[in-house]
Amino acid sequence: MTITEPLLAPTPILNFDHPSITRLVKDKGWNTLSTHDRIGAVYDFVRNEIAFGYNRSDDISATDVLADGFGQCNTKGTLLMALLRAVGVRCSLHGFTIHKALQRGVVPELVYPIAPEEIIHSWVEVETESGWVNLEGFILDAAFLTALQSSFSGTPSLCGYGAGTDxxxxxxxxxxxxxxxxxxxxxxxxFGSFATPDDFYAKHQQSFSFIKGLLYRHIIRHWMNARVRRIRLGSVPQIPGLALPNHNHGESRHAS
Known part of the structure; x- marks a missing residue:
């Protein structure tokens, strides 16, 4: 039977009717859980089984993210939405931009000055048994986040290295x-709420020139992913103007 409920339907990006996703859902047994536990199991899978990293573009499909095995806010959000809909949980996307300062430390300093000032961002709005909630905390996998916490143990607030938190x-x-x-x-x-990432990306795309887009897809993102892997292993680069690893810098470094 065709699903007509817009917040449960598959789309070209949310392609949870693909065999790789239907097989994953069946193997995990997520549909046998309560709604609360179902959401939690899917959330934990996307948060930690899909590592933090940078895909070739924001608008790739859920199966592409699953095959890559890594993603960032937008692409991990796509996979989360697809898996939630696959287990019958209604969800939508809330679109934003974030200041590029949040990515400093992950973006190499050599190319940071030419990065767009604002970066397309999103989180997932999910219907739970007690109402709607916003899910964004799945972006950084636990190993990566732990490395930041250890390196900035005296820093309560951080805006950089992929984190933006007080x-x-x-x-x-x-x-x-x-x-x-x-x-x-x-x-x-x-930018408000959208029923699907397909709708969001039809209106909002990252502002790269053709040349910068090619550089990002073929060179810069691989450079960024290498830095992410090093950070995950505890090697956090020191960035001028940010709190330094293993030093006590308590002031907020938020972008304005």
Whole structure:
């Protein structure tokens, strides 16, 4: 039977009717869980089984993200939405931009000056048994986040290295039935809610020139992913103007 409910329907990007996703859902047994546990199991899978990293573009399909095995806010959000709809949980996308300062430390300093000032961002709005919640805390996998927490142990607020939070040592990233966040302090523009990522990307795309787009897809993102892997292993680069690893810098570094 064709699903007509717009917040449960598959789309070209949310292609949860693909065999790779239907097989994953069946193997995990997520449909046998309560709604609360179903959301939590899917959330934890996307948060930690799909590593933080940079795909070739924001608008790739859920199956592409699953095949890559890594993603960032937008692409991990796509996979989360697809898996939630696959287990019968209504969800939508809320679109934003974040200031590029949030990505400093991950973006190489050589190319940081030419990066767009605002970066397309999103989180997932999910219907729970007690109402709607915002899920954003899935972006950074636990190993990456732990490396940041260890390196910035004296820093309560951080805007950089992929994090934007006022409570770095205890950010609201675990699924407990409520909102989760890890990049919300970097938000600049709010584009509102969209039923699907397909609708969002039809209206909002990252502002790259043709040449910069080619450089990002073929060179820069691989450079960024290499930095992410090093950070995950505890090698956090020191960036002028940001709190330094293993030093006590308590002041907020939020972008304005």
């Amino acid at each position: 409570c770095l040592q205890a950010p609201p990233v675990e699924w407990t039935g409520g909102d989760t966040y890890i990049q919300e302090t970097g938000i600049v523009q709010d």
